[in-house]
Amino acid sequence: VRSRLIERLVAPDGIRAVFQPIFDLRQEPFRIVAVEGLSRGPQDTNLSSPDVLFEYARRKRQESVVDRAAVCAILRAAGSLIPDWNVHLNVHATTIVRDVEFADFLTRTSSERGISRSRLVVELLEHWAADVEPTRLLEGLERLRSAGLRVALDDVGAGVSNLGLILMTSPSLLKVDSSLVQGVATSPPRSAAVRAVRVLAREIGAEIVVEGIETREDLAKLRELEIPLGQGFLLARPASALELRTAFERSPVTPPNRE
């Protein structure tokens, strides 16, 4: 029996979608190449906060139910985005493992919303991926890839990171956690770590995105390190699809506060 909170989450307006832009950092002015779809629970509940929302889903063992509701909300809103932006979706590893019809659900829903599956990137949270049985995770990832979906590994470098997971899952894209990125301009060890992930990404044929860019100094250092893609509050905060389209339709972004 679903709880009242779960019922609210899966209701048509239960989850709100906002989007954080991902920019191409290689050439100024920076252009948006993708957006990360983010979920917010009902505003009058504790689940309006995304960290509480997903921790709650995990504890209820309802990750798949919540992930499906989030996908519906994000892809519905994504219809208002500029069509050449890719759309990243955060999905629990447990959903990929246990919900064997998730890949079909994802492709069917994107088709219904008129969003090509070639625009979709499934972001797998690295620290939660370590909790599931590797063989079953690989089977789940294969279902996604067979459906024409790309897979990204999220939170790379966060907490106790697992390089073996990167090698095992062969992601199309590595997203470097903000805990490695923030302070990269003044910390040689962080700089070395980001450089190492960049080298690894090249070796395995994956793209690399850094998260959590919040200062001009870190942005400059990341560009010096030849990091091609990035996101963070310095460049743009999460916003609704309509807000983003209005803000970025006519002109690409220029890095703020630059002399």
Add this chain to the structure above:
Amino acid sequence: VNTNQPPTEATARILFLDDDADLRRTVPLFLKARGFDVTVAEELEEAGALLSCRKFDILCADLSLDGLSRFEGLELIEEARTGDRGLLIVVQTGSDDPRVHAACVARGADSVVVKGGGLEPLVSEIRRLRSGERSCVAD
């Protein structure tokens, strides 16, 4: 929840867990009127998620300490205690069985308050615990 300011007596952050909708509406009003910052949860998993993601000074949990849910309630107490040694944990229960109360304290509760005596005893118990007295059973 205000997580940016250090707690004071006036802004002590309470996570209030109760599955009774009427109590979730009325008790927080009572506690807020006495200067507490109250966040309300209706499910064990919701409270657990909040404790994982936010900082609280006091967990005030109305737990059904019978049947299967007893174990889940005790697990929440133990997890809360393990996660934050400084958290004050007050369990409200309708049970007056001393073995149940002892089990709560053994898992990490600072106090067990038997329901039915109104809300002033609860506030008094919270204030007593905040003044430094711990590990007792109030009724």
